[in-house]
Amino acid sequence: MKIIMLGAPGAGKGTQAKKIAEKYEIPHISTGDIFRANIKGGTELGMKAKSYMDQGQLVPDDVTIGMLLDRISAADCANGYVLDGFPRTIPQAESLTKALSERGEKMDYAIDVNVPDEAIVTRMSGRRACLSCGATYHIVYNPPKKADICDVCGEKLVLRDDDKPETVQKRLTVYHEQTQPLIAYYKNAGILVTVDGTKNLNEVFKDITDVLGA
């Protein structure tokens, strides 16, 4: 099963993508996590990505598309994957469609996690992230077992640099301009599913699995 998660920054794409990946035993591929791992590792890709991410801008398509297409060619993607944060622009979506059709493949679902902007800013200020393994928490809605410590790997949790309120506003503007048009793109492709992301995270997951099946 090949799934795309759509939705504004902070809508809960990553939270749901991890649960989908676990249930259906497919890899969770987050372009944001790949960039953050490169920033942490001090790679050239990481340095380039950081300058855009810290300003709430998208990393240019010429960097992002090749990186993602390489990743989905890996052996662990043979039975599908869940994409979180890609595509984010129409050129990214078109490149993905073209690359898959050249292999005789296509995406199965594009799941739009729908949350209004007002709820996003509140959520982001409470998010805590593990930069080591990519796990995410919320201090109220999804707290770690021990305050500020990752349940999965024991690393210290942080507020992401791009979760400051002024950067979140910029990311929302970029989302509406460049990423929201993908909803119509995947509606036209006949694979769009919209879920209400304001429900609690287990209810959102149930709405998704009701569509994906057992």
Ligand code: AP5
């Ligand atoms: P990325 O890491 O992809 O960030 P994003 O899309 O902005 O999404 P987030 O990770 O912020 O949010 P999310 O929707 O996954 O929400 P989460 O589940 O954590 O990208 C970061 C940057 O990298 C971009 O700005 C860009 O610069 C660059 N980039 C990445 N991909 C790119 C691409 N393809 N092209 C170009 N540039 C790219 O949930 C948020 C919070 O809410 C958490 O605290 C969570 O616990 C909580 N929560 C989740 N669900 C619920 C719920 N139902 N109720 C209550 N709380 C909830």
